[in-house]
Amino acid sequence: MGISASYAIWSSRSIYITGIIHPDILEKLRNTVKLLVIYSSIEGQTLKIAKHLVSQLGVEQQADFIALDDLAAQHNIHDYDSVLIGASVRYGKFRPNLYKFLAKHQQVLESMPVAFFGVCLTARKPEKSTPTTSVYMKKLNLNAVWMPELQAVFAGALLYSKYNFWQTKIIQLIMRITGGSTDTSKDIELTDWSKVDKFAIEYTELLQKHSN
Ligand SMILES: Cc1cc2nc3c(=O)[nH]c(=O)nc-3n(C[C@H](O)[C@H](O)[C@H](O)COP(=O)(O)O)c2cc1C
Numbered sequence: 001m002g003i004s005a006s007y008a009i010w011s012s013r014s015i016y017i018t019g020i021i022h023p024d025i026l027e028k029l030r031n032t033v034k035l036l037v038i039y040s041s042i043e044g045q046t047l048k049i050a051k052h053l054v055s056q057l058g059v060e061q062q063a064d065f066i067a068l069d070d071l072a073a074q075h076n077i078h079d080y081d082s083v084l085i086g087a088s089v090r091y092g093k094f095r096p097n098l099y100k101f102l103a104k105h106q107q108v109l110e111s112m113p114v115a116f117f118g119v120c121l122t123a124r125k126p127e128k129s130t131p132t133t134s135v136y137m138k139k140l141n142l143n144a145v146w147m148p149e150l151q152a153v154f155a156g157a158l159l160y161s162k163y164n165f166w167q168t169k170i171i172q173l174i175m176r177i178t179g180g181s182t183d184t185s186k187d188i189e190l191t192d193w194s195k196v197d198k199f200a201i202e203y204t205e206l207l208q209k210h211s212n
Pocket residue numbers: 040041042043044045046047087088089090091092093119120121122123155156157158159163167170171
């Protein structure tokens with residue numbers, strides 16, 4: 001359960017970032033929020049971040065995780081109270097099925113609290129780590145039919161052990177240009193978990209607002 005790593009307390013009107021999510025709020029979320037987590041993840045870092053967010057909210061029991069590729073007609077978004085979307089960047093962009101998903105389900109998504117987070121290696125640089133400074137997030141916001149207001153972008157993981165020959169060469173080249181690690185003997189997780197925890201607080205706040 002996520003209380004220890006969280007940052008908010010509850011007052012009668014809102015949540016303030018100070019230390020922990022008040023147990024009463026977590027209890028309320030546990031009792032009321034059925035969550036759909038849609039993820040687009042190749043090596044698994046986006047899914048790992050999504051699982052961490054859900055554990056911070058303490059709603060693991062009421063969360064369904066569905067890969068974007070596996071989303072089918074029988075999955076009815078109307079059955080859920082909220083949707084959390086996480087997607088990683090590959091070769092300079094989010095995958096086309098993310099755009100299709102946002103367009104196809106715009107109407108229902110607009111009617112509920114939705115949060116989106118992107119994952120990429122560029123976001124390891126502070127100056128490229130917000131929705132307004134990340135080139136991928138800017139492109140997504142410009143080109144997607146609809147995007148939720150609550151957004152974040154997190155640094156992902158450099159997992160040389162999982163890349164094939166050409167992927168290794170490409171990532172090494174990018175790392176050489178951008179000052180990252182080219183050492184293929186080491187995997188490096190660049191995700192800033194404290195930033196993910198802060199996003200969990202913002203998401204809690206959004207859920208709280210919609211439940212009032
Ligand atoms: C083949 C490949 C291409 C990638 N392209 C980009 C890119 O264009 N920009 C970027 O910032 N990160 C890029 N990445 C880094 C991934 O976004 C990062 O490793 C992320 O953690 C992957 O998340 P996932 O495991 O959920 O798919 C790329 C990674 C691979 C393996």
